[in-house]
Amino acid sequence: MPKRLDIRLLAPSGYAEDRAACQRAIERLQAAGHTVHGGAVVDRVDLRFAGSDAERAADINHLANPDHPLPDVAMATCGGYGAIALLDRLDYAGLKARFEDGRCVLVGHGDFTVIQCALLARCGVGSLHGPMLVQDFGAGYLRETTWRHFWQTLQGPSMDVAWACNENAPALTLEGTLWGGNLSALCSLVGTPYMPRVEGGILYLEESGEQAFRIERMLYELLHGGVLATQRAILLGGLGGQRVSEYDNGYDIDHALERFGRACGLPMVRGLGIGHGPDKCTLPFGAVGTLEVRHGQAMLAAHDYRHVRQTAGA
Template identity: 75%
Template sequence: MPTRLDIRLIAPSGYADDRAACARGIERLQAAGHTVHGGDVVDRVMLRFAGGDAERAADINQLARTDRPLPDLVMAVCGGYGAIALLERLDYDGLAARFLDESCVLVGHGDFTVLQCALYARSAIGTLHGPMLVRDFGQGYLRENTWRHFWHTALSPRTEMSWACGEGQHDMLVEGTLWGGNLSALCSLIGTPYLPRIDGGILYVEETGEQAYRVERMLYELKLAGVLDRQRAILVGGLGGQRTSEYDNGYDIDHALERFVRACGLPMLRGLAFGHGQDKWTLPFGGHAALEVVAGTARLAVFDYRYARAPLDGSTTSA
């Protein structure tokens, strides 16, 4: 018997512009045996946001209420922009106390990164950097690998992934706290109390639609702020959407990363699919990770992270 989860939808950033995808995503979750709440958030629109700041913050703060049960899983509907305006409105002490002995887990990516960082920094709550309702589970074609790895990670105390990182990468083995997310979202938190200070970390970053020089500049922001001095490795995901001009003289994202890896002195691995993009692995933010590279193949094993523990049936898989 597959695990049945109680899932609550939240929309902390932009509004859902594809209602058909919302409906498909909800139908797929229900067809897998799960109960879905919070569908009303997909109808909220205020300018480019899914409601006002107070309204969107309240969706998260209600998780701190002791008069109602926590869901097993909280899933962001979509990304966009807007979550940063909620950070000063969240009940971090209440959330920390409520999540202390509960197995509820939150998942999202992109703009959701700022919430993941803030919850970890202020409430010690780990989350999942993974698929969302509209762009992932609601698309016309469901990516089977994304679906299966998400459920395995969300319902298991350990997850693994492997990918080709290139023959030029030296063999290595490092361990540390896995964390990161969208690059511009991370940089927006530099100098604030919402960017967690993680020593000996394995940082993952991804971005979409930013020019190569902007990606390089944001990486330098992390370096100059001292964030990278405390890391053991950097995992680079998708960096799509760049355009080159005549003025670039051939400078592109490959050149940007080659320049930066020489400057930062950290191992930098490419090829891991997460965040924006059609196929993606689910990464446990705050989990303990072991990263190994052998003969151009990277393997990442993550454990000791927050997951939605299986109910009474004891299953760890989902349809």
């Protein structure tokens, strides 16, 4: 049974369309013994966003205010779009000072990737790439694998995940800084001060609903933008939702990744359960991890990351 925690909700992107899922998630967290704060953010709607830019940035900057106690966890409600508009409004100095003692950890994925990258780049604050309130904890069927791995990673001194990967993945044993997230969100930061400069990284990527040629194009954006020059390996999670048209002449996501793999020269390991899929692991964004690949099986682990409060590679 996980320790009882204070959880504060953040809504930096789209609004929570499924209110029943919000309530279901909050009730599940409360039933597990946790206290959930900030529930009012799920009721805010401004166009397609969960409030104005100022309101959504204030949710995050609230964590930087020393007059307010920090929660144990600050969790994104859902993704969508909108977090990028907040990056020049965040109190990076205040967030750095508050997160230095390791009392709070942020968690999310998808559009939340831009917040995670900005915090690592600007003030060395790590986070967790993991489940969110609505689509994960509020799902009609709660995935036990997702639930269990989140609490294990959040509260334990180490994490590991094993999966069956592509059979043509090369044999690997390497160490590097774990970071990444949603592919389109990452590409939106190329050439900006909010993209972390990670040396010797293990870059994990996921995307949903983008056509194969768009995924290939975004991967080239990371390559030509210099991001991949300092990476040791690429881990690929869910890349579903593509449609193959008659014009494609059979070109699909497998062709796109094969073509790009030849161009970038980095080992690419597929099948990691992250992002928009129903079953997902939780990864310490900014921590040092180890990757081993043998005979179509992969293992990723990280130790002593202390919820990535003291990050490496930023």
